[in-house]
Amino acid sequence: MISSHNPRIPAQSPIVQEVLSGDFRAVARLITLVENGAPEAVPYLRELFPQTGRSLSIGITGAPGAGKSTLVDGLAGYFRDREKKVGIIAVDPTSPFTGGAILGDRIRMQSRFLDSGTYIRSMATRGNLGGLARATADVLLILDAAGFNIVLIETVGVGQAEVEIARTAEVTLVLLVPGMGDDVQTLKAGIMEIGDIFVINKADHAGVDRIEAEVKSGLAMSNRPDKWMPLVVKTVATEGKGIAECAQAIESWRLFQEDAHLRREKVYQIQKERLLALVSSEVQRNLLRNGRMASMLDDFARQVGDRRMDPFSAAESLLAAWERRGKTVDGENSEGREP
Amino acid sequence: MISSHNPRIPAQSPIVQEVLSGDFRAVARLITLVENGAPEAVPYLRELFPQTGRSLSIGITGAPGAGKSTLVDGLAGYFRDREKKVGIIAVDPTSPFTGGAILGDRIRMQSRFLDSGTYIRSMATRGNLGGLARATADVLLILDAAGFNIVLIETVGVGQAEVEIARTAEVTLVLLVPGMGDDVQTLKAGIMEIGDIFVINKADHAGVDRIEAEVKSGLAMSNRPDKWMPLVVKTVATEGKGIAECAQAIESWRLFQEDAHLRREKVYQIQKERLLALVSSEVQRNLLRNGRMASMLDDFARQVGDRRMDPFSAAESLLAAWERRGKTVDGENSEGREP
Numbered sequence: 136m137i138s139s140h141n142p143r144i145p146a147q148s149p150i151v152q153e154v155l156s157g158d159f160r161a162v163a164r165l166i167t168l169v170e171n172g173a174p175e176a177v178p179y180l181r182e183l184f185p186q187t188g189r190s191l192s193i194g195i196t197g198a199p200g201a202g203k204s205t206l207v208d209g210l211a212g213y214f215r216d217r218e219k220k221v222g223i224i225a226v227d228p229t230s231p232f233t234g235g236a237i238l239g240d241r242i243r244m245q246s247r248f249l250d251s252g253t254y255i256r257s258m259a260t261r262g263n264l265g266g267l268a269r270a271t272a273d274v275l276l277i278l279d280a281a282g283f284n285i286v287l288i289e290t291v292g293v294g295q296a297e298v299e300i301a302r303t304a305e306v307t308l309v310l311l312v313p314g315m316g317d318d319v320q321t322l323k324a325g326i327m328e329i330g331d332i333f334v335i336n337k338a339d340h341a342g343v344d345r346i347e348a349e350v351k352s353g354l355a356m357s358n359r360p361d362k363w364m365p366l367v368v369k370t371v372a373t374e375g376k377g378i379a380e381c382a383q384a385i386e387s388w389r390l391f392q393e394d395a396h397l398r399r400e401k402v403y404q405i406q407k408e409r410l411l412a413l414v415s416s417e418v419q420r421n422l423l424r425n426g427r428m429a430s431m432l433d434d435f436a437r438q439v440g441d442r443r444m445d446p447f448s449a450a451e452s453l454l455a456a457w458e459r460r461g462k463t464v465d466g467e468n469s470e471g472r473e474p
Numbered sequence: 475m476i477s478s479h480n481p482r483i484p485a486q487s488p489i490v491q492e493v494l495s496g497d498f499r500a501v502a503r504l505i506t507l508v509e510n511g512a513p514e515a516v517p518y519l520r521e522l523f524p525q526t527g528r529s530l531s532i533g534i535t536g537a538p539g540a541g542k543s544t545l546v547d548g549l550a551g552y553f554r555d556r557e558k559k560v561g562i563i564a565v566d567p568t569s570p571f572t573g574g575a576i577l578g579d580r581i582r583m584q585s586r587f588l589d590s591g592t593y594i595r596s597m598a599t600r601g602n603l604g605g606l607a608r609a610t611a612d613v614l615l616i617l618d619a620a621g622f623n624i625v626l627i628e629t630v631g632v633g634q635a636e637v638e639i640a641r642t643a644e645v646t647l648v649l650l651v652p653g654m655g656d657d658v659q660t661l662k663a664g665i666m667e668i669g670d671i672f673v674i675n676k677a678d679h680a681g682v683d684r685i686e687a688e689v690k691s692g693l694a695m696s697n698r699p700d701k702w703m704p705l706v707v708k709t710v711a712t713e714g715k716g717i718a719e720c721a722q723a724i725e726s727w728r729l730f731q732e733d734a735h736l737r738r739e740k741v742y743q744i745q746k747e748r749l750l751a752l753v754s755s756e757v758q759r760n761l762l763r764n765g766r767m768a769s770m771l772d773d774f775a776r777q778v779g780d781r782r783m784d785p786f787s788a789a790e791s792l793l794a795a796w797e798r799r800g801k802t803v804d805g806e807n808s809e810g811r812e813p
Contacts, residue, residue: 177786184784399779406785407775411761413789414796415754422750436746440738445523446745447516450752457753458797 151182157220157282159254166256169273172420180273183280188402190222190279193385194304196290196329201310202336205372206381207289213382214285215252222278222286223255226271226300254283269416272303272409303405305398306388308332308381311350313342328357330365332384338369338377361397363388422457431456490521496559496621498593505595508612511759519612522619527741529561529618532724533643535629535668540649541675544711545720546628552721553624554591561617561625562594565610565639593622608755611642611748642744644737645727647671647720650689652681667696669704671723677708677716700736702727760796767796 153161168176193210195203204225211221258270271288278286290300309330333350335343347367354365366384370377392398422428432453438444492500507515532549534542543564550560597609610627617625629639648669672689674682686706693704705723709716731737761767770792777783 181784181786184786185781188781402779403772403775406778407771409785410771410775410778410789410792411758413785414761414792415758417789417793418757419750419754422753432746432749433742436742436749439745439749440741442524442527445520446748446752447520447523450749450756453749453753454756 147182148179151179154179154183154277154281155186159251162254162277162281163256165277166274169270169277170258172270176273180276183276187276187279190275190283190286191306191385191389192275192279192286192288192304194288194290194300194302194307195310196300196307197310197312197334197336201312202372203289203310206308206310206334206336206370206378207287209370209372209375209378210287210382211253211285212375213378219252219284220282221253222281222283223253224271224274224278224286224288225255225257226288226290254278254281268300268303269409269412271300272412275303302329302408305392305401305405306331306385308334308385310334310336311346312337313340313346331363331388332381333365333367334377334381335367335369336372339371343369361392361395363391418457422453425457425460428453428457428460486521487518490518493518493522493616493620494525498590501593501616501620502595504616505613508609508616509597511609515612519615522615526615526618529614529622529625530645530724530728531614531618531625531627531643533627533629533639533641533646534649535639535646536649536651536673536675540651541711542628542649545647545649545673545675545709545717546626548709548711548714548717549626549721550592550624551714552717558591558623559621560592561620561622562592563610563613563617563625563627564594564596565627565629593617593620607639607642608748608751610639611751614642641668641747644731644740644744645670645724647673647724649673649675650685651676652679652685667698670702670727671720672704672706673716673720674706674708675711678710682708700731700734702730757796761792764796764799767792767799770795 147155150161150165154165165176165179169180195207195210197203207223207225211223214221256274258274275286275288288300288304307329309332311333313335333354335346335350337343347369350367354367357365359365366387368377368381368384370381372378389398392401422432435444435449435453439446439449486494489500489504493504504515504518508519534546534549536542546562546564550562553560595613597613614625614627627639627643646668648671650672652674672693674685674689676682686708689706693706696704698704705726707716707720707723709720711717728737731740761771774783774788774792778785778788
């Protein structure tokens with residue numbers, strides 16, 4: 136099957152052609168490879184990469200119960216009504232042991248599966264080898280290549296990994312609700328500076344004025360290098376109220392970025408973080424895959440556990456051994472490299 | 475000033491002596507160095523390391539509003555009453571831009587500052603260079619060396635970084651509350667398998683039987699390699715109810731681990747994860763600190779941003795250049811190594 140979707144493209148892997156033609160099943164298959172950390176995914180991602188850079192990625196983060204899924208659903212509908220293809224990545228924390236995905240959000244938003252212009256995917260991740268942030272960046276790449284104009288990334292929970300994921304999106308919406316407890320106020324402070332747009336959801340609840348005032352006073356102290364003044368939007372996502380205003384805020388932000396020639400700088404920054412993450416996950420993967428390095432790691436972990444060696448010396452020796460490994464001729468040289 | 479605290483120790487850095495003697499101000503100063511990612515901290519941590527391995531680390535995680543701080547406060551009181559020295563590490567998500575710490579928990583539990591047997595510290599982290607998990611492990615090392623018998627690690631929020639932090643503790647308590655919404659039930663599934671003990675807090679609220687049944691049915695399917703059957707404890711932390719049962723559950727777990735000779739295996743596993751994290755944060759740090767590597771990184775990020783190079787090839791070239799860097803003689807060889 137030859138894709139006629141993009142005439143510039145020479146002969147490619149079948150799955151790459153299918154993804155570029157927007158085939159949902161091919162997209163799903165490639166995402167599964169990425170989630171499993173399968174090295175086979177990398178050559179495909181490489182092939183897809185030149186066809187990316189056309190979608191707008193929107194991160195949506197906030198505490199559990201703030202209504203992120205409902206807002207995502209509302210925004211997806213808004214953009215679909217305007218003939219945009221919409222991808223949704225729902226990032227769920229998942230078991231580090233079984234890697235089992237969680238179906239909650241998937242079921243809730245299932246109705247959109249029937250719409251051929253919307254693709255929704257819950258993300259699982261395994262272990263800590265680069266983890267969620269890396270996998271999310273790869274999925275974004277796939278959806279971008281598959282022709283999705285808008286990719287909404289919903290991160291469940293608020294924490295460091297979530298903050299990093301928010302930074303992989305071009306624009307970040309932070310969702311707040313009135314009447315949050317102490318804990319959540321504490322969290323709020325942590326995400327105050329990653330928000331380009333603040334959405335106060337459940338704006339029909341008591342306390343909306345108070346939280347709005349708090350957010351605005353927080354923002355008054357902000358001193359962003361890009362001089363953008365984050366917008367505050369009120370929504371009642373369950374009733375569809377404020378969704379259009381929210382989409383318009385995203386558009387204002389986009390125009391500001393383009394006017395100020397900031398979009399490229401933001402993209403460079405995102406790619407720099409991504410390269411750092413790729414390099415270190417590659418190092419970890421090599422350590423675990425290379426037989427000699429893996430047994431050295433096990434041996435050192437035991438010595439550290441028994442207090443016969445400190446972890447810093449152990450890490451240094453591992454790094455030195457890893458740097459030396461390319462110089463030995465024992466058949467392991469080429470292990471752990473991408474094909 | 476010569477420390478008479480531990481006669482085995484030869485002449486040491488003054489700050490190391492002070493930490494070993496349990497001096498709070500020295501502990502605080504060293505933790506600040508660790509939080510700032512200051513390389514000067516490493517030699518001190520190395521010196522302290524042989525004096526560690528005596529404290530029990532207890533991770534407490536759960537969704538915002540579940541009552542983690544109150545439970546931590548209650549457990550701290552319980553162990554203080556039994557003449558244990560208690561350290562508390564409250565891990566807050568924090569701004570990736572300013573690195574500002576958040577004072578919420580610190581203020582709430584301030585009363586314990588007056589007690590010389592309790593040390594409490596809110597953690598901030600900067601950027602993603604190993605981040606929270608690495609800094610938390612270092613703080614644990616410091617508190618262990620300073621003679622704290624029990625270290626309670628409270629992670630705010632539920633997410634991947636939090637899961638990783640829970641894995642740095644020897645025993646992990648997962649806090650749940652009755653009547654959680656959909657989102658939180660989703661989260662719960664993600665942390666179901668990291669809990670050694672499940673604490674159902676606010677057990678005087680409606681819905682306690684339902685959540686208890688859900689947890690138990692979830693656990694019935696668990697198939698842990700260590701054969702430990704996680705305990706379920708009900709608490710009303712605000713009234714101090716169930717705190718003793720919670721502490722006894724921790725003790726049961728500890729005895730089980732020791733009887734089954736599992737503690738060492740757990741410690742090895744924790745150290746193995748730590749070594750992987752140390753190696754990759756060291757690689758990232760070297761990339762950013764080495765002048766030539768840092769400009770290569772910037773250049774590649776721009777090329778990737780402009781789609782002139784794909785991120786995987788860029789990461790590979792960076793890694794290859796980094797491996798080669800030791801072989802050049804341009805004055806940069808020794809950069810980026812620990813002293």
